Amino acid sequence: EADIYQTPRYLVIGTGKKITLECSQTMGHDKMYWYQQDPGMELHLIHYSYGVNSTEKGDLSSESTVSRIRTEHFPLTLESARPSHTSQYLCASSESPASDYTEAFFGQGTRLTVV
Amino acid sequence: AQTVTQSQPEMSVQEAETVTLSCTYDTSENNYYLFWYKQPPSRQMILVIRQEAYKQQNATENRFSVNFQKAAKSFSLKISDSQLGDTAMYFCAFLTSGYALNFGKGTSLLVTP
Numbered sequence: 001e002a003d004i005y006q007t008p009r010y011l012v013i014g015t016g017k018k019i020t021l022e023c024s025q026t027m028g029h030d031k032m033y034w035y036q037q038d039p040g041m042e043l044h045l046i047h048y049s050y051g052v053n054s055t056e057k058g059d060l061s062s063e064s065t066v067s068r069i070r071t072e073h074f075p076l077t078l079e080s081a082r083p084s085h086t087s088q089y090l091c092a093s094s095e096s097p098a099s100d101y102t103e104a105f106f107g108q109g110t111r112l113t114v115v
Numbered sequence: 116a117q118t119v120t121q122s123q124p125e126m127s128v129q130e131a132e133t134v135t136l137s138c139t140y141d142t143s144e145n146n147y148y149l150f151w152y153k154q155p156p157s158r159q160m161i162l163v164i165r166q167e168a169y170k171q172q173n174a175t176e177n178r179f180s181v182n183f184q185k186a187a188k189s190f191s192l193k194i195s196d197s198q199l200g201d202t203a204m205y206f207c208a209f210l211t212s213g214y215a216l217n218f219g220k221g222t223s224l225l226v227t228p
Contacts, residue, residue: 033215040204042220058215089162094216104216106160
């Protein structure tokens with residue numbers, strides 16, 4: 001069973017609110033990712049991190065920000081939520097490819113609705 | 116940049132039959148990993164099977180196997196004896212050092228009775 005957790009699972013919030021989506025993993029993985037996914041659709045990488053104090057923007061332009069102060073924690077923040085942010089957000093983690101065990105584990109996702 | 120292409124947006128197969136999902140990728144790297152992930156409706160993404168590029172032998176996990184053609188940059192997934200529980204979105208993914216995990220657009224597989 002994957003040891004990566006996302007909270008909350010579901011969130012309905014008003015336009016203009018600041019929100020933080022939490023993601024934590026207990027596997028000591030260096031790499032962590034945030035993906036945005038509309039139901040039944042492709043995954044879009046919005047942020048990733050190779051380790052503490054390392055963050056990069058992904059392929060999909062996003063108004064969100066991330067931080068990586070601790071290895072196990074990779075929160076995503078929206079300073080001012082808009083209806084266009086309504087989506088599912090998936091967090092994942094993996095070790096570097098040099099390891100024999102390179103599987104990426106996914107959290108259960110946060111389904112965000114901005115009204 | 117790496118790209119992953121899944122050319123079949125939707126597929127359907129009858130229970131107990133075999134189905135093959137295709138995936139091609141583009142990279143200049145020599146060392147990388149390929150994955151097939153399964154995302155059942157409203158459920159967590161899970162790994163189905165993994166292939167290391169340096170291994171010539173095709174990976175197999177029970178009813179799931181891959182056909183890895185490195186020269187052709189092809190990585191198809193074969194599901195044998197399909198079961199209703201195999202109904203899901205299937206994503207092909209690519210990983211190499213220095214880059215993030217990169218996914219294809221997915222194939223929606225429906226297994227019918």
